[in-house]
Amino acid sequence: xxxxxxxxxxxxxxxxxxxxxxxxxxxxxxxxxxxxxxxxxxxxxxxxxxxxxxxxxxxxxxxxxxxxxxxxxxxxxxxxxxxxxxxxxxxxxxxxxxxxxxxxxxxxxxxxxxxxxxxxxxxxxxxxxxxxxxxxxxxxxxxxxxxxxxxxxxxxxxxxxxxxxxxxxxxxxxxxxxxxxxxxxxxxxxxxxxxxxxxxxxxxxxxxxxxxxxxxxxxxxxxxxxxxxxxxxxxxxxxxxxxxxxxxxxxxxxxxxxxxxxxxxxxxxxxxxxxxxxxxxxxxxxxxxxxxxxxx
Numbered sequence: 001x002x003x004x005x006x007x008x009x010x011x012x013x014x015x016x017x018x019x020x021x022x023x024x025x026x027x028x029x030x031x032x033x034x035x036x037x038x039x040x041x042x043x044x045x046x047x048x049x050x051x052x053x054x055x056x057x058x059x060x061x062x063x064x065x066x067x068x069x070x071x072x073x074x075x076x077x078x079x080x081x082x083x084x085x086x087x088x089x090x091x092x093x094x095x096x097x098x099x100x101x102x103x104x105x106x107x108x109x110x111x112x113x114x115x116x117x118x119x120x121x122x123x124x125x126x127x128x129x130x131x132x133x134x135x136x137x138x139x140x141x142x143x144x145x146x147x148x149x150x151x152x153x154x155x156x157x158x159x160x161x162x163x164x165x166x167x168x169x170x171x172x173x174x175x176x177x178x179x180x181x182x183x184x185x186x187x188x189x190x191x192x193x194x195x196x197x198x199x200x201x202x203x204x205x206x207x208x209x210x211x212x213x214x215x216x217x218x219x220x221x222x223x224x225x226x227x228x229x230x231x232x233x234x235x236x237x238x239x240x241x242x243x244x245x246x247x248x249x250x251x252x253x254x255x256x257x258x259x260x261x262x263x264x265x266x267x268x269x270x271x272x273x274x275x276x277x278x279x280x281x282x283x284x285x286x287x288x289x290x291x292x293x294x295x296x
Contacts, residue, residue, distance in 0.1 A: 012164070012203055012204050013025055013202050013203055013204070014162060014201075014202065014203060022201060025201060026196075026200075026201070029196050029205070029206060030196065032205075032206075032208065032211075033193040033196060033206070033208055036193070036209055036210055037209060037210040038209060039209040039212065039213055040212075040213035042216060042225055043212070043213065043216060043225040043226070043227050044224075044225065044226045044227070045227055045229070046226055046227065046228045047228070047229050047271075047274065048074055048229060048231075048281065048294075049269050050070065050077075050265050050268075050269060051073070051077065052262070052265075052266065054076050054077065064243070064255070064256055065239075065243065066235055066238055066239045066242070066243065066256060066261050066264075066278075067195075067198065067199075067231060067235065067278050067279055069261070070231045070265065070278060070279065071158070071230060071279055071281075072106070074189065074228070074230055074281055075103075075106065075107065075157075076110045078110075078111075078293065078294060078295070079290070079292050079293060079294060080110075080111040080112055080114040081112060081114060082290060082291075082292055082293075083114075083185065083290065084115075084116070086183065086288055087152050087153070087183060087185075089115075090152070091114060091115070091116035091117070091152065091153055092116065092119075092150060092152050092153065093107070093116050093118045093119070093151060093153045093154075093155065094119045094120075094121070094148070094151040094153070094155075095119070095120045095155055095156070095157075096121055096122075096141050096144055096154065096155075096156050096159060096169075097121075097123075097141060097156050097157075097158075097159025097160070097162065097163070098120030098121060098122045098136065099122055099124075101120045101135075101136055103155075103157055104118045104120060104135070116153075117135075117151075119135050119136075119137070119147060119150075119151065120135060120136045120137070121136070121137045121138075121141070121143075121144075121147065122136070122138065122139075123138070123139070123140050124138075125138050141160075141163045141169050142163075142165060142169060144169060144172050144173060145172040145173070145175070145176050148176045148177075148184075152182065152183060152184050152185065153184070153185045153186075153187075154173070154184070154185070154186045154187075155189075156187075156188045156189065157189050158189060158190065158191070159188075159190070160190050161190050161203030161204060161205055161206065161207070162203045162204065163204070164204060166204075166205075166215065167214060167215065170215045170216075170218060170219075171218045174218040174219040174220075174223075175218070177219070177222075177286045178218075178219065178222070181222060181287055182286070182287060183286065183287050183288045184286040184287065184288075185283075185284070185285055185286070185288075185290075186282070186283065187281065187282070187283050188281070188282045188284075189230070189279055189280070189282075190207055190279065190282070191203070191206045191207065191279060191280075192206060192208075192229075192277040192278060192279055192280050193206055193208050193277075194206075194233075194236045194276055194277060194278055195278075195279070197236070197240060197244070198236055198239040198240050198243070198278070199244075200244065200247070200248075207280060212227060212280065212282060215282070216284070219284070219286075222286060222287050223285065223286045223287075224284070224285045224286075224289065225282065225283070225284055226282070226283040226284075226285075227280060227281070227282055227283075228280065228281035228282075229274050229277035229280065230277060230280065231265075231268055231277060231278025231279055232268035232271045232275070232276050232277060232278065233268070233271070233275070233276040234263075234265070234267040234268045234271075235261075235264050235265060235278045236276060236278050237264070238260060238261055238264040239278070242256050242257065242260075243256070
């Protein structure tokens with residue numbers, strides 16, 4: 001089991017759990033967080049500093065999730081123009097766990113008119129997206145290797161924590177890239193340890209350094225790894241107070257205090273350490289180097 005998945009239980013927090021299973025899920029997750037280890041020496045740690053202008057412009061999703069809002073600023077900060085140049089102006093994107101496919105429209109808006117082809121796969125046919133979008137495929141993440149030949153940029157947003165066998169997913173990708181030696185970019189955004197308290201029961205796992213290191217073990221030396229720490233303790237506190245507590249007490253969240261959120265983000269920008277990330281962003285560059293992956 002451990003060779004296929006970064007999980008310590010056979011059930012997901014996404015499903016309706018009995019009280020006993022909820023206790024088991026939470027205790028195991030808590031222990032997993034406390035018994036963390038150092039990050040692999042192959043992975044470069046980076047802090048993501050959010051441009052305040054992006055927060056003011058971030059109206060693409062009418063989201064009530066502060067963490068999702070912060071993640072959206074990461075996608076907006078990517079230097080799409082330079083990425084496209086490195087890929088010879090032939091950007092072909094694959095999103096795994098695409099849900100409704102909303103990030104296809106989002107990326108079109110934030111990529112500064114960068115032209116790209118898009119393919120999305122998901123195990124669920126949400127809102128009958130397969131009928132509405134010819135670029136969508138109903139498939140399991142474990143079959144990701146079937147789509148890699150025709151793409152050069154793969155991303156996931158809040159998805160790999162829902163993959164039962166996350167290590168298998170990355171091994172399928174590494175097996176292909178280790179052999180092909182093609183220029184390829186991956187971006188994976190997923191929940192950190194802090195999400196145990198802000199998201200509570202969510203997916204199979206929240207990731208710590210040890211688990212992230214395992215994701216990269218099967219890649220050879222032609223790959224560079226960067227782990228961005230997105231958000232910090234002030235965003236976490238804001239999320240817990242305005243979202244998590246309301247969910248615990250089954251209160252409907254109609255709006256969030258945008259002014260307080262902006263202040264929380266600004267305070268997080270002043271933190272220099274890598275502690276208490278709200279979310280992680282793992283960037284994997286294969287057979288290429290991009291000096292300015294994020295816009296300055």
